[in-house]
Amino acid sequence: MRYGVAAFPSKKLQDLANSYRKRYDTKYAKVPPHITLKEPFDLDESEVQKVIEKIREIAKSSAPFDVSVLKFSSFYPVTNTLYMKLQENSEMRRLQEKLNEGELDFGQEHPFVPHITIGQEMDYDELSDVYGRLKMEKIEHHETIDRFSLLYQLEDGTWTAYETFLLGGTQ
């Protein structure tokens, strides 16, 4: 089965992301707006429990992290993706590293660029038009993330949350 690890930001930030996603993101209906902490990976049923135990350990020993959105950006020309760029900080970076090293190192295709996707698989013309406008817009949003989720993918490509993990014994 295919799994992924992501954090869902506040309703406010998700609503803002969705106001773009519904127009520009081909995967809008597949998953709510999210911050990917671990790229999708495949696991046999026999391995799931061990991986979850490890993720629980990591969550307990990690601190909640701040999210600041100060600009829009694009992965063009690598992919025709638009995103809200998140300012990196050491708590976020360390959590992402712990979720991708040692027994959780399943190979990471992209370097970690903390972001919330708001458009993907866009035509070049639309991408440059929308990105041109977004670069002029002022955005400033701050919040603290105190949890993240392990998700799995259904046959139709949508994602279901399997378990949430509270950071740093928030519970």
Add this chain to the structure above:
Amino acid sequence: MRYGVAAFPSKKLQDLANSYRKRYDTKYAKVPPHITLKEPFDLDESEVQKVIEKIREIAKSSAPFDVSVLKFSSFYPVTNTLYMKLQENSEMRRLQEKLNEGELDFGQEHPFVPHITIGQEMDYDELSDVYGRLKMEKIEHHETIDRFSLLYQLEDGTWTAYETFLLGGTQ
């Protein structure tokens, strides 16, 4: 904010439900296939923490429950909904009661009929046609549910999982 409590069945059962939902369920893209344990309710931010604490307590003191799907059914003529009917059992019933009584009693519009919706807001003609066919189909699926989730609704009607609760100290 609007919240709801639901259990997500296994990927296998969700995939089966989605094979119908993608054609017959107007809310297909809003939430993965689920078993509603508490109807949507509104909460002020100030009340959320207290409600979550109560739900955590209930989860810890509740047992995992069996899910058996043996037939399709319909809520027609109350609503033009098709669903997989789940056999009720005392663990499932008791959990649903605990999530809807005392300080969690926010009013329940419908009696508890454990089910997974596979079609809703259907034309009468399509409903009777599809239901007629499904009544002839054999279905038999059994599994155990060991967790459920608190979800909240975004402005566009989609649901995000806020926290999962493991039943009976599964963790």
